[in-house]
Amino acid sequence: MSEKKAPGSVSKLLNASWLRPFLLLVMIVVGWDLAIRIFNIPAYQIPAPGDVVKVLYTDWPELLSQSWPTTYATLLGFLASAVFGIPIAMLIAGSRTVESYVYPLLVFSQSIPKVAIAPLFVVWFGFGIVPKIIAAFLLGFFPVVVSAVQGFKSVDPDMVDLARAMKGSRLRVFCAVNLPHALPAIFSGLKVSVTLAVVGAVVGEFVGSNSGIGYVLQRSIGTFDLPTMFAALVILALLGVILFWLVDRIERFAIPWHVSQRADVFIGS
Template identity: 45%
Template sequence: MVSQGTTTASPDAPPTGVAERSGPTPGERARDALERSWRPVGLLIACLAAWWAVTAAELVEPYLVPSPGTTLSLMADKWSYIWHHSWVTTYETLLGFAIAVIVGIAAAVVMVYSTTIEKTLYPVLLFAQVIPKIAIAPLFVVWLGFGIAPKIVVAVLIAFFPVVISMVTGLKAVDPEMVQLSSTMGAGPWQTFVKIRFPASLPYLFSGLKVAVTLAVTGAVVGEFVGANEGLGYVILQANGNLDTPMLFAGLLVMSLIGVVLFVLVELAEQFLLPWHASRRGDAVTTTY
């Protein structure tokens, strides 16, 4: 019997004093995207304006710093040439990044599940990371020739370390009580890894992937610096040797654009695969009034 003045709450109703916010509408998503993008876009416009002002005022010689108009005009005139070399660098970057991700995740899993391997492999990885890749890149050219292989190897070496370190950190950050609970409920090591450890490590992994994908671009270009007849590294070296600063700036701009696009793609993949993570649920939290 329910006393007068009391009401029974629905089982699905939120607790008293808490209002549950529904998911964002398309308009809210558009406003949120605009809110996030206007600052970097504004900074980019300010940098271009400063670049234009410096060249228009002739504060530096044109052969040292070309104007934005000259650089963009050159990019438009030689678009097919730049596109070809950009695609070569992008292909090397993607292939090197993919190999680094696969090998890095596998190495991280082995290191987490074997203390002996971790103590053996971790110092070697750290030693290999501190060696400047530009210093050992000529060795890969000698060993592997002037083809695509040395560029991919350098990209893998540069992108590998962030992947393996972030994955190891993510796998070790799992709550031990969750692992013990899964074990008491009869889950084996493989089920625990698939259902608990790996999903919990994904936020850490994607943080490393966003760093690694930009470093992979640098690795591919560094490999092209040492020995190549195509790619943006080749374009930049040729432009530097010919004192063609507009082409040099064009190569640098396209290389930066490739890195930004790849970073955004990894960011979008993270949003798609990790909608459950706290960093992705800012619009669905409950608020107390």
């Protein structure tokens, strides 16, 4: 390439890694718009990107206020899956007895479709935020447990022996060796979990709620208001990306020593 004299700032900007997903997104949107024009797809099947943007712009205050309940439910469900998932993973990894009792049941419970049992939570807890949190928790819980179990189990037994030979108490050995060792695996579980928690919260809103993005989705499907529905999907995707990015930031702060964090690569979205 003989573009030595090319304006540095523009080419640098085009090469910036944070810009790449946006470039791809722009290409997809353009492809979407072209497909609608070329194949003459009617607006009641797929709305044009322009219409979706218009709805996003005009209904922004409404959409924003509806996204808060979804965000709360997602965050609380996600936190619950971390708070319950990590200790349960500790128990499963630490004791064969617990593992043999709990783990198969946990896998079994994952095969139950959450969408099917979500109405049950509405029956139990009413139309408030609780059913949404539970749905978010149920979806986010499993990946945390599976990853954390794997993290706790992959500690080098020699390393634990070494710490034990230093006469460290069980708790001290755990905090100094096992827990930090499991953190990278736990974080990868948390990242999967946070995006699934968004799905869970929406499922909760689908079956019985009068607020939230899930509610907007369902209402707009009912009235064939496709631009609003797509706008709601965009908001959900944004919510997922932002929450994922937050967990990623926390991960970088918590495990700066890990291989995945050594090179300054962009994993954010």
